[in-house]
Amino acid sequence: MYIFVFLQPMDYQKLFSADVPSFMRSPVREIFRKVDLSAICSFAGGYPSADTFPLSSIPALARTVLDKYGSKALQYGATQGVPELRKLIASRYGVPVERVQITTSSQQGIDVCSRVLLNPGDSVMAHSPVYLGALQSFRSYRASVREISPDGPAPKFIYVIPDFNNPTGETMSLEQREELVAIARLHDCLIVEDSPYRELRYSGESVTPIMELAPERTLHLGSFSKVFAPGFRIGWIIGPEPVLEQIYICKQSLDLCPPVMDQYMAAEFLGSGELDRNLEHTLSEYRSRRDLMLSLLEKYMPSGVSWTHPEGGLFLWLTLPENIDTVALYDKALSRGVAYVAGSFFYPDGSHRNTMRMNFSYVPIEKMEGGISLLADIIANDL
Numbered sequence: 001m002y003i004f005v006f007l008q009p010m011d012y013q014k015l016f017s018a019d020v021p022s023f024m025r026s027p028v029r030e031i032f033r034k035v036d037l038s039a040i041c042s043f044a045g046g047y048p049s050a051d052t053f054p055l056s057s058i059p060a061l062a063r064t065v066l067d068k069y070g071s072k073a074l075q076y077g078a079t080q081g082v083p084e085l086r087k088l089i090a091s092r093y094g095v096p097v098e099r100v101q102i103t104t105s106s107q108q109g110i111d112v113c114s115r116v117l118l119n120p121g122d123s124v125m126a127h128s129p130v131y132l133g134a135l136q137s138f139r140s141y142r143a144s145v146r147e148i149s150p151d152g153p154a155p156k157f158i159y160v161i162p163d164f165n166n167p168t169g170e171t172m173s174l175e176q177r178e179e180l181v182a183i184a185r186l187h188d189c190l191i192v193e194d195s196p197y198r199e200l201r202y203s204g205e206s207v208t209p210i211m212e213l214a215p216e217r218t219l220h221l222g223s224f225s226k227v228f229a230p231g232f233r234i235g236w237i238i239g240p241e242p243v244l245e246q247i248y249i250c251k252q253s254l255d256l257c258p259p260v261m262d263q264y265m266a267a268e269f270l271g272s273g274e275l276d277r278n279l280e281h282t283l284s285e286y287r288s289r290r291d292l293m294l295s296l297l298e299k300y301m302p303s304g305v306s307w308t309h310p311e312g313g314l315f316l317w318l319t320l321p322e323n324i325d326t327v328a329l330y331d332k333a334l335s336r337g338v339a340y341v342a343g344s345f346f347y348p349d350g351s352h353r354n355t356m357r358m359n360f361s362y363v364p365i366e367k368m369e370g371g372i373s374l375l376a377d378i379i380a381n382d383l
């Protein structure tokens with residue numbers, strides 16, 4: 001039996017660290033707290049389609065891992081990650097195993113790079129609009145975010161998502177990547193190349209990753225979230241050894257080691273060739289969804305609305321006439337059963353209120369036409 005005795009009201013605020021006021025709530029995650037996603041047509045989140053998860057293979061995969069590794073799979077593991085997975089990633093990307101650190105997914109990759117590199121008052125350069133999870137991390141270390149430029153004081157690092165950017169879906173050309181490397185060399189700073197969507201290409205030609213153009217100054221972040229399942233929280237950093245060494249020390253206090261069973265499952269999935277077989281199915285599923293969304297936008301959107309044509313990833317980006325405010329429009333859309341993310345949330349200064357991010361991986365194919373025609377109607381009524 002518990003007896004609750006409140007002796008004295010406590011002032012918790014005064015105990016929080018000086019970093020806490022810089023913590024930023026994600027408006028995207030707030031949407032998920034309030035809304036039952038299955039009850040509406042949600043183009044809001046970045047969720048992969050559950051149809052791409054290798055659900056039926058998981059029991060056999062777990063069985064194989066337990067037969068192969070026994071209790072080792074349930075034990076604490078090395079902070080750098082289990083050697084089997086590190087070796088497989090090193091050989092897939094053609095780098096020495098010493099340059100691979102496993103992370104508890106790529107969000108931790110962003111955060112641990114920020115933690116090792118940023119002091120309060122430092123700056124990070126990034127293109128706007130920028131991935132919200134990265135913005136949250138940079139701000140939590142009290143760093144400021146500036147546009148990428150050869151001018152002004154040197155940042156600690158430049159953050160980019162060169163392949164199928166979240167939120168716009170756009171891909172940087174080789175020339176743009178070379179220009180970025182030149183800017184990083186000028187500032188003598190690092191580049192954080194966040195690359196969780198790189199394997200999700202549906203059309204066009206693959207572009208050289210930045211880590212190959214400037215291996216001495218690039219921290220390349222990868223993830224199993226979009227090619228296996230995000231419930232397994234496994235990602236990796238490929239980078240210069242002196243930086244990885246600091247990340248390794250820092251990670252000891254963060255989580256001791258990445259989840260061991262998850263790592264062995266990922267290693268088995270990758271090493272057996274099943275990841276690549278499953279990826280073929282994922283690519284064809286997402287290619288159809290992207291093509292369908294593009295054709296529905298063409299069919300239903302009123303004139304004055306334009307959008308990006310991504311070659312991969314999970315998102316595209318809409319620009320509406322200047323007078324439309326997608327933040328104000330959001331509640332109306334939600335009450336009629338359709339959700340998106342207002343584009344201004346991805347701008348550090350909250351500008352560009354006439355834009356929105358649309359995800360095409362989550363809504364089932366058969367619901368997409370209803371959702372896009374509804375959204376087009378809501379926009380047309382607001383013009």
Ligand SMILES: Cc1ncc(COP(=O)(O)O)c(C=O)c1O
Nearest residue numbers: 046105106107131166223225235
């Ligand atoms: C650009 C980008 N980086 C990182 C992440 C984090 O992914 P995870 O931690 O699941 O690897 C996401 C998630 O959607 C993302 O869009």
